[in-house]
Amino acid sequence: MRVSFASLVVLTLLLFLADFAGVPKAYVNGFFLVASIIGYAVIGLFCRTTAPEEYFVAGRRVSASLNGMATAADWISAASFIGLTGLLLSDGFVGDGEHPGGLAYLLGWTGGFCLLGFLFAGKLNRSQSITIPEFLGRRFDSTAVRWFAAWGAILCSSIYLVAQIYGIGLVASMLSGLTFELGVFLALGGVLLCSFLGGMRAVTWTQGVQCVVIVVSMLALCVAVSFKTQGHPFFTVAAAQSLPQIQARAKQIEVDPAEQSTREVISLRMSNLDAKIADPVYAREIERQAVVRQVARAKADNAPLREIQKFESNPAWREPSVDRLVGAWQSERVMLAEAIYRPVGFQVPYLEGWNQGWLNSLALVFCLMLGTAALPHILVRSYTTATPVDAERSVVWALGIIVLVYLCASSLAVLLKSFVLTELVGAHMDQLPEWADRLKLRKLALLSIQDYNQDGIVQFADIRLFNDYLVLGVPEITHISAVFTGLLAAGALAAALSTADGLLLTISNALAQDLYFQTTAPDAPPLRRVMLSKILLMVVALLAAWFATNRPVSILFWVTCAFSLAASTFFPVMLLGLYWRGMNRVGALLAMGSGLSMSLYYIAVNHPWVQMRLQLHSVDTVWWGMDPVCAGVFGVPTGLLLGFLGSKLTSFKN
């Protein structure tokens, strides 16, 4: 680890020199990408193994500190590394009074490690199992439990994996200038070389190095931005110093008549969209007639082709299916709603303390904490240490590292906000700050601006920040060296790759160990088990990459859903199974089945696509105003209740 830290520092210094010497930014960024992937692949090559104990659980002799680092890297995903800062920046701390605020993510993602350490880590290690389904199968002496748990693990991990691979594609394409699809497959090569060759042993060492990259990149960036804004390296203090100015500026913007007129225009557009969505066939006809007139007029005036294409890009003209047209209008409505409901500062004005947002935030913290303690790819890391005490200590190590990264992320959100509010809001549309122009024009745009009230001035509601990956633009926004772009992207890539590594291993091991060998060839020799796991790992990786490249994914949404699903499927059965002797296999199956079904149903029935297909309305499908991502708040109690009742009733009957 010391070597990897020293190498990273030397590499960064060399690239600083290259930057000062005028080496093009693309080369500097590309170097970070190539060096990272080659580095991880070399570790994978050195740690290659076919010994089952090494491949599945890294020989069960990883030290607490290394396991903690690996767990932290496994945990810090693309969503939390590149998404948290953008989320806090955009949604604020306490939210908009209806949806969860950014603080809920921060607390949920850190507090869950306390639960993991208190409840599960030591006991899992003591069981000497290799997968979570195997552990549950042994605890309840049931193949059905193991089989069901394997499918649960595959489902939760797959959803998470697709979001990670999407994140990998974004970062890799940004660093390399390649297309998104090529970026995905390039980075995937690194993941495969690492996890395919050496399984858990290689993944542990790679994740250790990736942890160093993640922490160093985030810390270096935060310190640099802190220096830039307040002249000292203490980022928490710098953020606290900036907050009063940010709040004053936010209040000024909120009462600005131009801002209010922008919001009125957006509200009017939303009302128009509501009317169109209510009667889409009629609205499409009217819109099409309008487009025909506009295009005819433009052609008559010899307008440039770009203008004609702009008219023809109207979804009513371009979309042949009414369903897709309604989908396009709904997406536009969501985007407009975000523009006017998100806070200018870190909270919306005149927010009353106890509101739906408070309930949603508590529910989200609940789901994220329990999901963290029940995610199969995090739980399996408890098997890799020598003793139960080491497993628990490694959780503390992991939490310490994660807390450090998140302290940086929240400080960075505050520091970035000051740049957005002071440099961008109020600028002329034709004289935007240089960084805004660059972020807008990127192949992967991090920012878009639309002048809704046509006054030629940027208002806050005109700005759309792409939260999922906005943090990648921090060096440009804060005017620090371009080397930080490469360093940050290397950190983001490490975060996404390390999580993808862990997830791939979990899925392939569940498929091979818990499903195939358990049912078809229980006496298969160890080498065959390892080889099949490796082959399945490659197949799963390619499938996930194909899926991610074919569908745009909201990283944060799907990652949060994966937490709710993991919490509902595994938390009740693990808790009751480990701490209640009366829990039996019927209870275990009921706990997992009911928890998973409940969460899955709530997420699915509230998804816009499903609602559109089944003609459902949110008012009928949302329970007590809970966001779909908080589905675990229904799934976990259901799992606990049915697990308890199922065990009690069947033991009584017996």
Add this chain to the structure above:
Amino acid sequence: MHQAPIAPASEAPNPSATIDVTALPARSLWGVAGLVVLTVGSMGLAWRFPDATLLHFLWVAQAVPVLYFFLAWWGTRPSRPHDVS
């Protein structure tokens, strides 16, 4: 970074160690209680004073995660001598 001593591990991928079902240790129970109180209390404070952004940042976004770390460290300390082995 050194590695811990090699643990006795079986060569087979499915070892037969027992899975013990015991009551939650008191320290863990207190840890969970502390986690709930700290989380709900801090969030309650933040939502009770929605305009106190500095409080949200310094207490909830910065101090509470650090307190979680200390709570995890305290809650996972071995309370009995045989826990270490």
